[in-house]
Amino acid sequence: ELDTGDDADEDLKPRPPVVTIMGHVDHGKTSLLDALRGTDVTSGEAGGITQHIGAYQVTLKDKSKITFLDTPGHEAFTEMRARGANVTDIVVLVVAADDGLMPQTIEAINHTKAAGVPMIVAINKCDKPEANPQKIRERLLEHEVIVEEMSGDVQDVEVSALKKTGLDDLMDKIQLQAELLELTANPDRNAEGTVVEAKLDKGRGAVATILVNRGTLRVGDVFVVGAESGKVRALIDDKGRQVREAGPSMPVEVLGLSGVPMAGDPLQVVDGEAKAREIAEYRQGVLNEKRTAQAPA
Numbered sequence: 001e002l003d004t005g006d007d008a009d010e011d012l013k014p015r016p017p018v019v020t021i022m023g024h025v026d027h028g029k030t031s032l033l034d035a036l037r038g039t040d041v042t043s044g045e046a047g048g049i050t051q052h053i054g055a056y057q058v059t060l061k062d063k064s065k066i067t068f069l070d071t072p073g074h075e076a077f078t079e080m081r082a083r084g085a086n087v088t089d090i091v092v093l094v095v096a097a098d099d100g101l102m103p104q105t106i107e108a109i110n111h112t113k114a115a116g117v118p119m120i121v122a123i124n125k126c127d128k129p130e131a132n133p134q135k136i137r138e139r140l141l142e143h144e145v146i147v148e149e150m151s152g153d154v155q156d157v158e159v160s161a162l163k164k165t166g167l168d169d170l171m172d173k174i175q176l177q178a179e180l181l182e183l184t185a186n187p188d189r190n191a192e193g194t195v196v197e198a199k200l201d202k203g204r205g206a207v208a209t210i211l212v213n214r215g216t217l218r219v220g221d222v223f224v225v226g227a228e229s230g231k232v233r234a235l236i237d238d239k240g241r242q243v244r245e246a247g248p249s250m251p252v253e254v255l256g257l258s259g260v261p262m263a264g265d266p267l268q269v270v271d272g273e274a275k276a277r278e279i280a281e282y283r284q285g286v287l288n289e290k291r292t293a294q295a296p297a
């Protein structure tokens with residue numbers, strides 16, 4: 001396997017947090033993702049049209065950034081983790097204030113705890129007359145999620161994805177949590193990233209959304225991704241714009257892959273196309289062996 005080494009402390013620079021939204025069905029994950037996306041101060045810029053590439057980045061008033069994975073739910077989260085990809089820094093747990101803690105809420109709490117990822121609770125649908133946020137806090141206590149008001153260390157925030165209230169407060173709390181985590185990466189090295197989503201596109205061929213973990217990915221870079229290889233032909237951001245490069249915590253669509261990798265696969269930039277093909281072929285071989293071994297006799 002490729003050993004790409006550790007970075008020296010002095011090369012580490014702050015990077016934006018990567019956030020996953022989890023919660024029970026219909027509690028408002030998709031609505032909240034859309035509402036948060038709408039707070040981007042750069043969203044009015046010329047040439048940009050919202051693209052759903054599996055992740056997006058919001059720029060806040062103070063120019064700081066937050067990355068959201070926009071495949072909500074714990075399936076994506078657990079699948080990625082099962083494949084060794086721990087890209088989430090912070091989980092936002094959405095709980096509908098008119099519904100309470102439901103089975104998938106509790107599953108999400110368990111997955112988040114197992115992953116050791118800090119959680120922020122967004123109590124959603126607070127615009128509803130029957131909303132009872134205090135009851136949610138009490139129920140959370142039963143699952144050992146203790147909010148600050150009850151002298152715990154889990155931040156909570158009352159929001160309405162529908163009325164777009166509490167969103168700035170939620171962003172502030174994500175930033176606060178991110179500061180505590182002191183998230184850093186070395187931007188000045190060959191890029192490493194993780195596949196968030198991948199598909200075969202009619203016009204463009206194999207396309208993968210990569211979340212850059214460290215280094216900077218550039219047009220022309222040669223890479224291995226899972227059992228595929230390639231050379232970056234173009235990079236497209238979450239607003240559909242071509243970009244020359246993508247640094248840590250930035251999601252981009254990558255064009256120029258030999259085939260379609262799997263979500264959770266690692267991407268590594270390597271020196272030379274021959275080497276990239278050789279590693280990809282070796283990995284293809286390992287995959288084929290596994291398939292043969294699993295096939296019924």
Ligand code: GDP
Nearest residue numbers: 024025026027028029030031124125160161162
């Ligand atoms: P998901 O299944 O968790 O992604 O939930 P959705 O975002 O699809 O929302 C489920 C339903 O709840 C939709 O009908 C939304 O319009 C509604 N909804 C989401 N957020 C709010 C909110 O803050 N207030 C109210 N009143 N309805 C909401």
